[in-house]
Amino acid sequence: MARQERGLTRIELLQGTLDLIILQTLRWGPRHGYGIAQMIRASSRDMLQVDTGSLYPALHRLEKGGAIAAEWETSENRQRVRVYRLTAGGRKQLAAERSRWEQLSEAMAGILGAPIPEADA
Amino acid sequence: MIALWRRRQKDLELDEELEAHIRMAIEERVARGEPREDAEHAARRELGNLGVVKEVTREMWGGGWLERLVQDVRYGARTLRRSPAFTIVALSTLALGIGATTAMFTVVHAVLLRPLPYPRSDRLMLLAYDYPNNAFITEGGISDRQWVDSRSRFRTFARVAAMTPGLVTLTNAGDPVRLQAATVAAGLFETLGITPALGRTFGPDDERIGGEPVVILGDALWRERFGADSNVVGRPITLDGVHHTVVGVMPRRFAYPLAARLWRPMRIQLAPNRFQIMSVVGRLRDGATRAQAVAELDALAAAERTRDSMIARVTPLKDTVVGDVTRSLLVFAGGVALVLLIACANVANLLLMRATTRQREMAVRAALGAGRRRLIRQLVTESALLWVGAGIAGAGVALIGVRALLALAPPGRIPRHGEIGVDGAALAFALGVSLVTGLIFGLVPAIRATRSSVRDVLAATARTLTGRDGRLRGALVMAEIALALVLLTGAGLMVQSFVRLRRVELGFRPAGLALLTVDLPAATYRSTAAMQATHQAVLDRLGKIRGVESASAVNFVPLGGAMIRGDFKADGRTIPPSYLVAKPSVAPGYFRTMGIGLRLGRDFTARDVASSPGVAIVSQSVARQVWPGTNPIGQRISNKDVPGPGDWLTVVGVVDDVGQTSIDTHREPAIYLPIQQLTQTFFLEHMSFVVRTASDPAVLLPAMRRALRDVDPDQPIGSIGTMESAISATVAEPLFQARLIAAFSVVALVLAAIGIYGVVAYSVAERTHEIGIRVALGAGHANVVGMVLRRLLVLLVPGVALGVIGALAATRVLSSLLFETRPNDPVTFVGVAALLAIVAIVAGLVPARRASRVDPLVALRVG
Numbered sequence: 001m002a003r004q005e006r007g008l009t010r011i012e013l014l015q016g017t018l019d020l021i022i023l024q025t026l027r028w029g030p031r032h033g034y035g036i037a038q039m040i041r042a043s044s045r046d047m048l049q050v051d052t053g054s055l056y057p058a059l060h061r062l063e064k065g066g067a068i069a070a071e072w073e074t075s076e077n078r079q080r081v082r083v084y085r086l087t088a089g090g091r092k093q094l095a096a097e098r099s100r101w102e103q104l105s106e107a108m109a110g111i112l113g114a115p116i117p118e119a120d121a
Numbered sequence: 122m123i124a125l126w127r128r129r130q131k132d133l134e135l136d137e138e139l140e141a142h143i144r145m146a147i148e149e150r151v152a153r154g155e156p157r158e159d160a161e162h163a164a165r166r167e168l169g170n171l172g173v174v175k176e177v178t179r180e181m182w183g184g185g186w187l188e189r190l191v192q193d194v195r196y197g198a199r200t201l202r203r204s205p206a207f208t209i210v211a212l213s214t215l216a217l218g219i220g221a222t223t224a225m226f227t228v229v230h231a232v233l234l235r236p237l238p239y240p241r242s243d244r245l246m247l248l249a250y251d252y253p254n255n256a257f258i259t260e261g262g263i264s265d266r267q268w269v270d271s272r273s274r275f276r277t278f279a280r281v282a283a284m285t286p287g288l289v290t291l292t293n294a295g296d297p298v299r300l301q302a303a304t305v306a307a308g309l310f311e312t313l314g315i316t317p318a319l320g321r322t323f324g325p326d327d328e329r330i331g332g333e334p335v336v337i338l339g340d341a342l343w344r345e346r347f348g349a350d351s352n353v354v355g356r357p358i359t360l361d362g363v364h365h366t367v368v369g370v371m372p373r374r375f376a377y378p379l380a381a382r383l384w385r386p387m388r389i390q391l392a393p394n395r396f397q398i399m400s401v402v403g404r405l406r407d408g409a410t411r412a413q414a415v416a417e418l419d420a421l422a423a424a425e426r427t428r429d430s431m432i433a434r435v436t437p438l439k440d441t442v443v444g445d446v447t448r449s450l451l452v453f454a455g456g457v458a459l460v461l462l463i464a465c466a467n468v469a470n471l472l473l474m475r476a477t478t479r480q481r482e483m484a485v486r487a488a489l490g491a492g493r494r495r496l497i498r499q500l501v502t503e504s505a506l507l508w509v510g511a512g513i514a515g516a517g518v519a520l521i522g523v524r525a526l527l528a529l530a531p532p533g534r535i536p537r538h539g540e541i542g543v544d545g546a547a548l549a550f551a552l553g554v555s556l557v558t559g560l561i562f563g564l565v566p567a568i569r570a571t572r573s574s575v576r577d578v579l580a581a582t583a584r585t586l587t588g589r590d591g592r593l594r595g596a597l598v599m600a601e602i603a604l605a606l607v608l609l610t611g612a613g614l615m616v617q618s619f620v621r622l623r624r625v626e627l628g629f630r631p632a633g634l635a636l637l638t639v640d641l642p643a644a645t646y647r648s649t650a651a652m653q654a655t656h657q658a659v660l661d662r663l664g665k666i667r668g669v670e671s672a673s674a675v676n677f678v679p680l681g682g683a684m685i686r687g688d689f690k691a692d693g694r695t696i697p698p699s700y701l702v703a704k705p706s707v708a709p710g711y712f713r714t715m716g717i718g719l720r721l722g723r724d725f726t727a728r729d730v731a732s733s734p735g736v737a738i739v740s741q742s743v744a745r746q747v748w749p750g751t752n753p754i755g756q757r758i759s760n761k762d763v764p765g766p767g768d769w770l771t772v773v774g775v776v777d778d779v780g781q782t783s784i785d786t787h788r789e790p791a792i793y794l795p796i797q798q799l800t801q802t803f804f805l806e807h808m809s810f811v812v813r814t815a816s817d818p819a820v821l822l823p824a825m826r827r828a829l830r831d832v833d834p835d836q837p838i839g840s841i842g843t844m845e846s847a848i849s850a851t852v853a854e855p856l857f858q859a860r861l862i863a864a865f866s867v868v869a870l871v872l873a874a875i876g877i878y879g880v881v882a883y884s885v886a887e888r889t890h891e892i893g894i895r896v897a898l899g900a901g902h903a904n905v906v907g908m909v910l911r912r913l914l915v916l917l918v919p920g921v922a923l924g925v926i927g928a929l930a931a932t933r934v935l936s937s938l939l940f941e942t943r944p945n946d947p948v949t950f951v952g953v954a955a956l957l958a959i960v961a962i963v964a965g966l967v968p969a970r971r972a973s974r975v976d977p978l979v980a981l982r983v984g
Contacts, residue, residue: 032141032142032145033138033142034141034142034145034146037142038149051169051488051489052142052167052168052169052174053168053169053170053173053174053177053485053489054177054488054489056135056138056139056142056174056178057174057177057178057180057181057489057491058181060135060178060179060181060182061181064181064182072134079141079144079145080137080141081138081141081145082134082137082138082141
């Protein structure tokens with residue numbers, strides 16, 4: 001039940017958006033999964049709450065695709081953590097996805113910018 | 122293997138990564154001032170279902186098909202373990218269906234499909250002529266005279282060999298015993314392509330009349346009676362009182378023709394006015410066809426000038442070995458396939474219901490990024506796992522099933538008995554059936570389960586999602602009802618046919634009768650007088666057993682499997698040449714002992730002996746046919762074609778007609794002769810002693826054995842038992858068929874009832890909310906029950922209609938197995954449909970009553 005409510009209240013991410021967000025986040029340097037989640041939340045001013053459950057499948061998918069690489073490191077409080085960093089391929093993918101996103105949001109803005117009395121939420 | 126090991130490593134690393142995530146989340150929450158317990162709870166909840174997250178993450182790793190398969194299988198096994206009730210019900214249902222099908226396949230394969238165990242057995246043919254004009258020859262074959270004339274003339278056959286089956290008595294090797302034996306022409310074994318395990322086969326010299334008596338032993342006989350002695354060749358053994366020398370031993374499992382246990386060479390002595398019909402097997406020459414063989418046989422027949430028309434027939438040996446069992450085996454195979462279909466439909470239904478309840482799980486997995494094809498593959502793997510598990514369990518069921526089938530089948534009725542066993546082919550069949558049905562019946566629920574989009578499921582409540590699946594489930598149950606009805610109708614017809622068979626008026630009273638059959642070997646009892654003396658001695662002893670009311674004897678007992686039949690002459694009357702009557706010979710007191718009514722005249726007495734005038738007793742239909750409206754007593758008949766003055770017999774009595782040959786042919790005309798007046802040993806060798814008692818005839822059997830042993834300790838018992846069990850044995854096959862089909866249909870009925878119960882129960886659970894509202898608005902119990910049952914009727918009525926149509930089409934194949942029962946017998950159809958409807962309504966009533974007790978408050982709160 002709890003799941004369902006959360007699913008209903010959050011802003012659902014468009015397919016593929018999560019990849020873009022992860023890649024963008026990793027541009028600021030290598031980070032472990034928890035750190036990535038925290039950073040997404042912080043930088044979206046808590047508007048986007050990435051479903052942690054879907055974060056790890058996405059990370060592993062990107063790793064498999066070669067956009068990011070992972071290594072085990074020891075954190076400051078002496079825990080072993082898996083740290084992800086952007087690869088050269090990942091930077092290219094980021095640039096590509098970014099421009100696609102910009103095109104999409106421009107198009108969306110064009111549609112939504114048209115004068116319509118009231119949009120249904 | 123290395124790939125799998127690496128995978129295990131990655132699994133462990135993923136666990137560690139997610140644990141680290143949770144730990145960090147907890148620490149941060151604690152640092153913010155949350156109590157540790159709440160923090161832990163919140164952190165775990167945030168991550169969601171850890172198992173599903175790991176599952177979906179692992180899927181991202183990709184990997185080879187093997188890795189993914191292993192992963193899917195593991196996942197499937199895990200989900201099945203999590204719902205043991207579902208798994209057990211589905212597994213056992215399927216194992217039963219697959220096991221029964223495999224058992225049936227094993228028998229069908231061994232009997233019908235597998236070639237005979239002889240080299241190039243497809244070239245082996247049985248040669249025969251049918252004599253449509255000769256009423257004496259009921260079964261076609263080749264006469265001894267034709268065989269002698271033409272055995273070396275066949276051009277289309279590389280080798281030919283004649284044989285006749287028979288029984289012999291073996292003495293001086295343990296207890297005296299009657300054995301199935303065969304008299305065979307030299308070259309039979311070579312024709313079949315069989316070489317002896319020890320010694321030699323028969324050569325042309327062995328066919329010489331007056332040659333040394335020789336014998337070849339079967340493997341089983343050699344082991345049982347001769348201790349598998351490798352020096353048995355050259356040893357003398359006693360058959361029918363004559364010394365024979367063992368010249369060879371056949372290899373294991375060879376038993377042809379019929380279930381022959383030993384073989385003797387054929388020594389033909391042609392005599393005018395007498396002939397014997399034999400079976401002839403031949404191996405087609407390379408390049409020769411069956412049609413050419415038929416043409417050659419026809420040409421040979423044309424060259425022979427006989428007044429009978431002869432029709433040549435060349436049949437593949439396998440067809441003659443398998444014979445008429447084909448149809449009943451195929452009927453059983455069809456029946457068992459229906460059971461399997463019903464079982465599969467039931468499990469598909471279970472899967473569909475499960476899929477509905479798991480839609481949320483599927484949606485979540487899809488939301489986390491798992492692809493639909495991936496989900497379908499996993500669900501299909503899961504059901505395939507179920508089906509393969511059931512296939513393995515089913516092979517076990519088949520192992521037991523085949524044994525049970527062979528144990529229940531009437532003895533000697535399933536040909537190639539020794540070749541039947543659950544082998545590689547049967548196991549492959551079980552696995553193949555389970556995989557194919559698993560894929561088909563697993564795929565549809567899987568597609569259904571993953572079809573709804575994430576948004577649908579997460580936004581909607583479960584209730585609104587099930588309409589389409591409900592229709593599919595309904596259709597499955599409808600199909601189950603129809604299939605079960607087809608099986609039940611078949612069973613109903615078979616049972617009815619059997620009941621009619623048992624109600625046949627036989628013309629005698631089997632209750633209270635015991636039967637002892639012996640075969641006196643002509644070689645030891647050389648004269649009719651010696652045989653008659655022995656019969657009399659046995660009769661005297663039987664009559665003195667305590668509790669015996671009367672004892673008598675007959676050479677060919679009714680329903681005993683053999684009967685002498687022939688024509689006769691009547692003084693001053695002409696009888697149509699096709700009018701043949703049974704000709705049993707009996708001792709005095711036979712009619713009283715058997716309970717056959719004496720209508721006119723007298724019974725035979727001890728004074729009707731060889732030296733007194735010849736007498737006969739006729740049955741009523743003979744009297745009506747030959748002397749209509751005239752008293753037959755004192756009339757004269759003869760069994761000779763051209764009767765001399767001493768060949769006439771005076772009719773002294775008239776008795777009721779009796780069913781002589783088999784229970785399903787009508788009562789036949791018969792002429793009885795007194796055994797004391799017979800002049801040929803042939804008619805005296807085979808003799809059945811009948812004994813009547815007021816109490817249980819089974820009690821008399823040991824005393825009857827003793828009576829025979831007192832007279833001749835070397836004489837084996839051919840058979841002994843009560844008359845009722847002897848009659849049961851003649852109807853053993855219809856009984857077996859009826860039982861088997863009834864067993865299938867009971868399983869089908871139970872499975873269909875489970876299916877109906879499941880669907881109705883599920884629809885009640887689905888509609889608890891609605892029912893709650895109805896009850897709250899004042900609907901009574903009856904209203905609610907009626908509402909639920911209406912839903913059932915929607916399935917039941919078309920299901921029954923479809924079933925009736927299917928049964929009308931399917932039961933036509935039964936017609937040859939039915940006795941005085943039409944395959945579209947309306948009583949059976951109505952009765953069976955009613956039975957099915959009652960079972961369906963009872964199965965639906967249980968959940969319907971539960972629905973009527975729904976507490977509106979609870980129902981509305983749940984909704």
